[in-house]
Amino acid sequence: MSFLTVSNISKNQLGVPVVKDISFTVDKFQKVAIAGETGSGKSTLLKMIGGFAQPDAGKVSFEDVRVEGPLEVLIPGQPGIAYLSQHFELRNNYRVEEILSYNNKLTEDSATELYELCQISHLLKRKTDQLSGGEKQRIALARLLVTAPRLLLLDEPFSNLDLIHKNKLKEVIHDISENLDITCMLISHDPLDILSWADEVLIMKDGEIVQKGTPREVYGRPVNEYVAGLLGTYNLFSPAKAKKFAGLQGVETNGKNLFLRPESLMLVQENESAVKGKVKHIRFYGSFYETAVTIAKDTVLIRTAKSDVKKGDTVFLSVHPDEVWYL
Numbered sequence: 001m002s003f004l005t006v007s008n009i010s011k012n013q014l015g016v017p018v019v020k021d022i023s024f025t026v027d028k029f030q031k032v033a034i035a036g037e038t039g040s041g042k043s044t045l046l047k048m049i050g051g052f053a054q055p056d057a058g059k060v061s062f063e064d065v066r067v068e069g070p071l072e073v074l075i076p077g078q079p080g081i082a083y084l085s086q087h088f089e090l091r092n093n094y095r096v097e098e099i100l101s102y103n104n105k106l107t108e109d110s111a112t113e114l115y116e117l118c119q120i121s122h123l124l125k126r127k128t129d130q131l132s133g134g135e136k137q138r139i140a141l142a143r144l145l146v147t148a149p150r151l152l153l154l155d156e157p158f159s160n161l162d163l164i165h166k167n168k169l170k171e172v173i174h175d176i177s178e179n180l181d182i183t184c185m186l187i188s189h190d191p192l193d194i195l196s197w198a199d200e201v202l203i204m205k206d207g208e209i210v211q212k213g214t215p216r217e218v219y220g221r222p223v224n225e226y227v228a229g230l231l232g233t234y235n236l237f238s239p240a241k242a243k244k245f246a247g248l249q250g251v252e253t254n255g256k257n258l259f260l261r262p263e264s265l266m267l268v269q270e271n272e273s274a275v276k277g278k279v280k281h282i283r284f285y286g287s288f289y290e291t292a293v294t295i296a297k298d299t300v301l302i303r304t305a306k307s308d309v310k311k312g313d314t315v316f317l318s319v320h321p322d323e324v325w326y327l
């Protein structure tokens with residue numbers, strides 16, 4: 001018996017399959033993130049889990065009860081599941097506290113604690129048209145949380161937020177998962193949001209789950225180039241080109257493409273096994289530097305916390321052996 005079971009669900013939109021025979025389970029308090037390119041079916045999947053889109057086949061069970069779709073019920077949505085859409089709306093000309101009072105199932109103390117957690121206590125007297133985008137997003141989240149859901153589905157909760165407000169909301173979502181008895185599933189385009197938060201990541205492409213795993217697995221051991229690219233910058237060398245790295249500890253030439261994240265490479269002192277290259281350019285990204293190094297005709301990207309090389313320098317590379325992967 002699982003907290004949430006998705007069994008063979010499929011959906012067509014305008015005759016095109018957009019979710020294809022997807023199955024997985026979610027345990028209570030497991031933090032699940034869904035990633036995938038635009039149009040891969042993430043929102044449709046989340047809506048079917050919440051009872052806001054009708055599956056054409058298969059079923060979703062929440063706490064052993066089948067989630068009914070919008071064609072089967074008068075008011076779409078499943079008791080115990082809250083869904084925050086990408087396109088949520090707050091009714092105009094209402095005070096925040098009014099909006100929050102409608103479906104409030106919490107005691108006064110719990111509600112006060114929740115407003116603190118969502119960082120909206122100071123906004124309760126404001127009208128909904130006197131709020132910034134980030135404040136609206138936190139209020140929309142609080143509006144769902146006062147219904148005391150057991151499963152929270154968040155569709156791109158960080159879109160359109162600057163870094164400061166995004167971090168605020170991330171903190172709120174992190175606290176929700178830790179402090180309230182709520183299981184959370186989240187869709188995001190940003191690998192950093194997903195990797196730092198989730199226990200399990202589902203990667204979607206063309207309506208299917210192409211990989212499922214922990215953040216470390218999907219980031220460091222992607223099943224294909226699509227997954228690799230979705231989660232960050234990478235280097236990929238064909239078997240012929242991978243031979244250049246053959247002398248490095250941990251690297252095998254096994255007929256597959258050699259996959260290395262930029263931080264899996266390091267600049268080292270000249271030594272017998274190190275690979276020689278020339279610095280092509282260096283880019284500063286705030287918390288790290290990305291150095292492009294040319295080896296023969298190929299360019300490899302290396303990420304380092306500090307940089308003491310310059311364009312044109314001859315450098316020597318090595319790899320972290322346990323971070324080598326093949327595709």
Ligand SMILES: Nc1ncnc2c1ncn2[C@@H]1O[C@H](COP(=O)(O)OP(=O)(O)OP(=O)(O)O)[C@@H](O)[C@H]1O
Binds near residue numbers: 036037038039040044
């Ligand atoms: N109501 C609808 N009518 C017709 N087609 C739809 C509808 N909703 C979604 N689609 C189509 O289904 C496919 C999957 O859409 P969905 O919104 O689930 O993708 P997504 O992965 O969430 O994308 P994004 O990251 O851009 O939000 C897309 O091709 C989309 O155009």
